[in-house]
Amino acid sequence: xxxxxxxxxxARSAPLTETSFIGWLHKxxxxxxxNAILTVVSIYIIYVAVKGIWVWGVEEAVWVAxxxxxxxxxxxxxxxxxxxxxWLENIFYGRYPRPELWxxxxxxxxxxxxxxxxWLPRVKNKIFIGLSTVFLYxxxxxxxxxxxxxGIFMQVVVSGAIICLIGNTLHTIIGVFSxxxxxxxxxxxxxxxDASDQNQRNTLLAILAAAxxxxxxxxxxxxxxxxxxxxxxxxxxxxxxxxxxxxxxxxGGIILALGRRSRLPVIRVLSTxxxxxxxxxxxxxxxxxxxxxxxxxxxxxxxxxxxVQVTIAVCLFSACYMAETVRAGLQAIPMGxxxxxxxxxxxxxxxxxLVVMPQALKHMIPNIVGSFIGLLKxxxxxxxxxxxxxxxxxxxxxxxxxWRGLHKEPLLFGALLFFIICFIMSKYSRHLEVKLSAxxxx
Amino acid sequence: MTTTEAQETQSQLASxxxxxxxxxxxxxxxxxxxxxxxxxxxxxxxKGERIVVCGPSGSxxxxxxxxxxxxxxxxxxxxxxxxxxxxxxxxNIDQIRSEVGMVFQSFNLFPHLSxxxxxTLGPIWVRKIPKVEARQLxxxxxxxxxxxxxxxxxxxxxxxxxxxxxAIARSLCMKPKIMLFDEPTSALDPEMIKEVLDVMVELxxxxxxxxxxxxxxxxxxTIADRVIFMDEGEIVEQNEPHEFFNNPQSDRTQLxxxxxxxx
Numbered sequence: 048x049x050x051x052x053x054x055x056x057x058a059r060s061a062p063l064t065e066t067s068f069i070g071w072l073h074k075x076x077x078x079x080x081x082n083a084i085l086t087v088v089s090i091y092i093i094y095v096a097v098k099g100i101w102v103w104g105v106e107e108a109v110w111v112a113x114x115x116x117x118x119x120x121x122x123x124x125x126x127x128x129x130x131x132x133x134w135l136e137n138i139f140y141g142r143y144p145r146p147e148l149w150x151x152x153x154x155x156x157x158x159x160x161x162x163x164x165x166w167l168p169r170v171k172n173k174i175f176i177g178l179s180t181v182f183l184y185x186x187x188x189x190x191x192x193x194x195x196x197x198g199i200f201m202q203v204v205v206s207g208a209i210i211c212l213i214g215n216t217l218h219t220i221i222g223v224f225s226x227x228x229x230x231x232x233x234x235x236x237x238x239x240x241d242a243s244d245q246n247q248r249n250t251l252l253a254i255l256a257a258a259x260x261x262x263x264x265x266x267x268x269x270x271x272x273x274x275x276x277x278x279x280x281x282x283x284x285x286x287x288x289x290x291x292x293x294x295x296x297x298x299g300g301i302i303l304a305l306g307r308r309s310r311l312p313v314i315r316v317l318s319t320x321x322x323x324x325x326x327x328x329x330x331x332x333x334x335x336x337x338x339x340x341x342x343x344x345x346x347x348x349x350x351x352x353x354x355v356q357v358t359i360a361v362c363l364f365s366a367c368y369m370a371e372t373v374r375a376g377l378q379a380i381p382m383g384x385x386x387x388x389x390x391x392x393x394x395x396x397x398x399x400x401l402v403v404m405p406q407a408l409k410h411m412i413p414n415i416v417g418s419f420i421g422l423l424k425x426x427x428x429x430x431x432x433x434x435x436x437x438x439x440x441x442x443x444x445x446x447x448x449x450w451r452g453l454h455k456e457p458l459l460f461g462a463l464l465f466f467i468i469c470f471i472m473s474k475y476s477r478h479l480e481v482k483l484s485a486x487x488x489x
Numbered sequence: 490m491t492t493t494e495a496q497e498t499q500s501q502l503a504s505x506x507x508x509x510x511x512x513x514x515x516x517x518x519x520x521x522x523x524x525x526x527x528x529x530x531x532x533x534x535x536k537g538e539r540i541v542v543c544g545p546s547g548s549x550x551x552x553x554x555x556x557x558x559x560x561x562x563x564x565x566x567x568x569x570x571x572x573x574x575x576x577x578x579x580x581n582i583d584q585i586r587s588e589v590g591m592v593f594q595s596f597n598l599f600p601h602l603s604x605x606x607x608x609t610l611g612p613i614w615v616r617k618i619p620k621v622e623a624r625q626l627x628x629x630x631x632x633x634x635x636x637x638x639x640x641x642x643x644x645x646x647x648x649x650x651x652x653x654x655x656a657i658a659r660s661l662c663m664k665p666k667i668m669l670f671d672e673p674t675s676a677l678d679p680e681m682i683k684e685v686l687d688v689m690v691e692l693x694x695x696x697x698x699x700x701x702x703x704x705x706x707x708x709x710x711t712i713a714d715r716v717i718f719m720d721e722g723e724i725v726e727q728n729e730p731h732e733f734f735n736n737p738q739s740d741r742t743q744l745x746x747x748x749x750x751x752x
Contacts, residue, residue: 279548386560387597387656392587392665394579401610406601 114449141280145462170222280435300369376407517566544719591658598644650681
């Protein structure tokens with residue numbers, strides 16, 4: 048005998064517990080007596096904590112004062128933000144000469160302008176823009192920050208960077224408004240659309256060369272005053288060191304990881320021992336070694352300043368950590384992918400660059416950003432060996448005569464700054480993950 | 490049987506194909522550690538010949554065809570593919586690999602690339618063909634495996650049978666002289682096996698040199714010029730399919746055939 052359901056069941060709306068706010072509350076917070084009590088207690092604890100911080104940090108806080116004594120006079124139980132506010136420039140720029148601050152700001156602005164196209168969907172040739180950010184921007188910014196006489200090498204690189212910056216920006220503007228690129232538009236402008244590829248390429252190269260000569264001649268007359276590295280400090284210094292660390296970590300890490308998985312024993316042993324050596328020593332030890340031991344191994348008269356030593360140490364350290372992250376990502380790629388790449392005739396670099404790395408990097412994003420965040424925070428260790436990075440600046444507020452003993456507020460402010468930067472980074476990494484996995488992985 | 494005699498016999502078996510030799514294995518031996526996987530393998534394949542390799546699992550059939558494009562290294566013996574000897578010379582290996590297409594049991598498509606990009610990767614980066622032409626070429630082969638409408642999807646969105654057909658098209662885009670198939674239908678549901686086999690039969694009709702490791706005996710009967718039976722690392726018997734299935738010579742072959750044909 049058959050069992051038949053003759054009539055169709057119409058869809059009904061979901062019960063209130065699923066849709067209304069009260070329903071949600073009831074289900075998640077007050078589902079039983081114990082849950083209800085826990086909810087009430089938790090809300091009370093949160094209220095007390097937030098209120099305490101609010102009263103101390105905002106309501107009773109002193110925002111304007113000449114010194115700490117005055118702070119106390121105005122309010123006994125409030126935070127003394129006046130000291131932090133008065134030191135704000137120091138916290139961000141260290142002892143960088145005040146009339147020259149525009150150089151730091153300009154450097155930051157250029158970085159934003161340079162990298163902005165990477166986030167604009169209609170712009171093409173993003174790989175080139177990204178590479179130029181890594182390889183050309185640091186020289187332009189470096190000269191901007193340090194100043195002084197340019198050697199011939201610096202002159203060439205700075206000119207290249209300037210041209211690249213102008214080209215990038217034009218390319219971006221054209222891209223955003225028309226969806227095309229700079230090279231196509233230049234050829235169209237010159238009426239060479241129908242010429243052969245060879246001819247077009249030559250024309251573009253000629254324009255590039257001409258632009259280079261012009262920029263080179265112009266920049267010869269442009270110099271900025273020397274600012275010795277000892278004057279660099281604050282957030283600026285922290286960002287410089289960790290920025291260099293971050294940009295060199297990924298390529299360095301990839302090379303080390305490939306080396307560790309190499310079939311050639313010499314390369315494998317070298318990479319492995321290098322990674323293990325740097326990973327098993329605390330960063331602070333490496334920093335001390337870099338500043339005290341490194342000069343001992345250098346030839347007589349060869350002096351590297353402390354900032355360079357520290358930066359190199361941070362780069363090596365972060366590259367070694369990154370190498371392990373990259374290796375973990377590489378191991379997640381099945382052997383079949385390598386074999387498939389080999390069977391269509393790709394060699395080692397083709398296989399790695401086109402098939403394995405793009406997949407592995409996607410797996411690695413959370414870990415990569417994790418180590419970037421770690422690196423940014425670890426950079427504060429340089430304050431121990433006498434560089435005045437942001438932590439050094441925050442702590443020297445308490446040594447400043449008018450603000451003697453002001454510890455809490457500057458450190459809290461620093462914590463807030465770091466939190467903002469790191470939180471943005473981690474949110475962005477999450478966004479990247481979602482975006483990259485949208486294509487494949489279903 | 491001596492080596493030369495073996496070769497003569499193999500030539501006679503290859504009567505349907507041309508007499509031009511394209512793959513030659515001489516006394517090939519391979520060990521995984523202490524395990525002797527391939528024992529004194531002699532094999533001559535002629536241009537246009539279609540060979541089916543069968544045998545129980547662990548008999549070394551996959552290893553055999555993986556040696557032909559050097560996914561596995563051998564310790565003894567010569568392998569000559571399209572006039573080039575496989576040795577430590579990396580240039581030779583890359584050259585040979587681009588002449589020899591391979592289709593795997595687990596498809597091994599590149600999951601981060603669209604179907605079209607999967608197909609054009611080799612032509613663009615290895616053959617250095619301009620992108621537009623590579624795309625046309627890819628679409629041509631997608632038509633041939635009957636899934637042009639999937640070009641912009643990603644491998645994860647396709648069924649197993651479709652993925653395997655894409656894998657075949659990907660290999661064909663390199664215009665290989667030889668196609669190796671390593672159990673191409675073993676990971677597929679029954680209703681998808683047919684669509685892949687159909688594509689392979691069509692390919693066989695174009696005169697492609699094919700070596701297929703498979704358990705699809707029906708396929709072997711219809712398209713093979715020669716069936717090779719392997720057991721415990723050696724070639725036990727080879728014959729043209731009709732003779733092979735109806736009149737197996739060795740005990741091991743008879744046992745194997747009785748086992749797989751009993752259902």
